[in-house]
Amino acid sequence: MSVLVWLHGGSLSPTDPALLANPNAPAIFVFDKPFLERTRISFGRLQFIFESVLECVEAREHRLCVGIQSEEIIAFARSRNCTQIHVTFVASPELDRTIDALEEAGFKVVLHHLERLTSYSGQVKRFSAFWKRVETEVWKP
């Protein structure tokens, strides 16, 4: 089994959990053309993302590109004989769509998680009630 790490706009640290779990795996980042064509985004945002990606891939094999996100990931994974794609999860419709496309193409997608601030996992409605539940843990974990 060989792994490809997929980086996206919510996972741009060299200490990203998916990268750390796979120190020797190649990594890919795609500026998703269809998304950028239908969404107004400033140049500054794209530059911030690009600068962050550059540091993530300094010491490993990588592909940074512009294209259709799922297609680019699939093509790069196949070219490197990767069967698993590791990614750090963030709640986002674009991420969900790409994960679906990767699974449909036969890849196993393994999700990693960013370290959170609290261990709270109940329902949430208003901040004040949430804060009462978590404040002790936030001050002294």
Next chain:
Amino acid sequence: MELQTQFSSREDMTTYLALQLEGLYSTEAIPNEIRGGRRAALEQLEKFKAVGYGKRNFVASHTSRLSAYLRHGVLSMAEVAAHVRKNANGREKIEFLKQLAWREFFLLVLEQEGIGVLENLEAPKYATKWQNDLPEDILEARTGLPCVDTWVEKLIETGYMHNHERLWFAAYVTHWRMTDWKAGYDFFREHLLDGDIASNALSWQWVASTFSSKPYFMNQQNIQKFSSDAYCSSCRAVCPFRKSYPDLERSLFGQDYGWSS
């Protein structure tokens, strides 16, 4: 199309990226003041000791400016919290950790509600008919209100806006200009380096009253105080904010929520 990753300078990188991504961004290709990347993030984190954070509601105060790094996973909330627990004290430490917890809260709401956060989570708490699009004069920073126009200009120039200015701007757009918060959300997503789904959509909903028990609004005195009188003394515009809270409540919402100055 593959992108190169070696550059002789930041300027060189900016020129290259502007060309490769042509047609995929909405603004001029001007480099950011806030740099991306883990090294810049750690430098910013190291400098921040939450000194004066108790005055964070003043626009001139020193907040951390870590939001873009947190948004893009360049820093984790856990490591920022650990740094502040170690390096800050007393009320400042507590205030900061509480603000950070807002981010966690909004992310949990997003996980719970999914993409539903992009629609009204609750009915607005006042009778309103919001228009869909952000008025042109706001987008172009020519409302004639020096405060509002400056917030917009600074946002477009720097990719950042102080939290209190975000609140004021969102209230102006939603309540005074009767515009759907989703248009404001889109505008912030376009320009804020920290623009995300959870904090952005849910803060707009909090102001609009579709994720809170009453609408958020401010008056001129509040802007004057917390902007350290950046605009008001020299302002010659007819100020829509220059009223008491009870008067504004009546004129904007037709009811009394009991907000006080």
